[in-house]
Amino acid sequence: MLLLISCAKTMxxxxxxxxxxxxxxxxIQEAREIALQMSQFSVQDLEVMLKVNSKIAVENYKRYQSFHSTDTTELPALLAYTGIVFKRLNPTDFTMGDFLYAQKHLRITSFCYGMLRPLDAIRLYRLEGDVRLPGYHEGTLFSYWQSKLTDLFISDIKASGGVLFYLASDEMRGLFDWKKVLREIKVVTPxxxxxxxxxxxxxxxxxxxxxxxxxxxxxxxxxxxxxxxKSFTWEGFRYDENLSNDEHFVYTVEG
Structure with missing residues (x-):
């Protein structure tokens, strides 16, 4: 079984x-090229492209300007992202055995890096899937990554038993030829x-x-x-057999 989660905007x-x-x-080469393209934009451009305020735009302008520097620090992806999913995943108490298991069974989407393994060393960035890079690729980053990721992703899932447990956000399906994914492997979404x-x-x-x-x-x-x-529980959420099926595992809690 392979797990897929989304990258976070905060790092x-x-x-x-x-x-x-x-x-x-x-x-890595694709990521460097995308970062190089992003480094050509002004703070004002980034504010619009990334749908952020001026402070975050300045922060990411600096990130892209220093992205290719030999002095720029890197961190394994599982430790680099700081969104809610990653805070709850809490890898700071993982053993090396946990990291190695995750490396084999967990993948993380990324608009800059395509698809990451937990131990992949990455640099700070912020990006949106609907960004278009003029003169670099005709479509959005969603369409850019589809041809590169789909077959690799399917092979990865098959090598892990042929089942994908989809824990990513809905939009991340756009990084893949999702119809092809569904034809070739079993996808279960909680x-x-x-x-x-x-x-x-x-x-x-x-x-x-x-x-x-x-x-x-x-x-x-x-x-x-x-x-x-099906035995997973958290804060009152429990598997609901009446609402679930082979493609959707539904967990409910009383509000």
Whole structure:
């Protein structure tokens, strides 16, 4: 079973936790070229392209200006991202065995690096999938990555047993030829809903937290079967057999 989670918009380049080894991203050359293209834009350009305020635009302008410097620090992807999913995944207490298991069974999407393994050393950046790089690629970064990632992703999943447990956000499907993915492998997507006033609702922050907790649960317990995932519980969320099917594992909690 292979797990897929989304990258986060927030990152750091230092960590108290040190891993004994790091790997080179599979698409390092593509990432360097994309970063080079992004370094050509002004702060004002980045503010519009990344849909951010001026402070964040300045921060990322500096990141892209120094991206190719030999002095720029790198951090394994699992430690570099600091969004809600990664905070709940909490890799700072992982053993090296945990990291190595994650390296084999976990993938992280990235608009700059394409697809990352947990130990892949990366540099600070911020990017959106709908960004277009004039003169570099006709479409968005979503379409740019599809031809590069799809077959590799499918092969990766098949090598891990032929099942993808999809813990990423919905938009990340756009990085792949998703119809081809669905034709060739089994995809199971967990959903997290709150029962409130007789209705089911989705609270984004809970979903992100639960994705991180579930990823941690799988890695720490070396879970490799879908049936075992039905036992996952967190903050009252439990597997709901009546709402679930082979493609969607639904976990609910009373609101």
């Amino acid at each position: 750091k380049d230092t960590s108290k936790y040190e891993v004994s080894q790091a790997t080179v991203p599979l698409f 959903e997290f809903h709150v029962h409130k006033n007789g209705k089911l609702s989705t609270i984004v922050v809970y979903t992100k937290m639960a994705r991180g907790e579930m990823t941690r649960f799988i890695i720490k317990n070396r879970i490799d079967s879908l049936e075992t995932l």
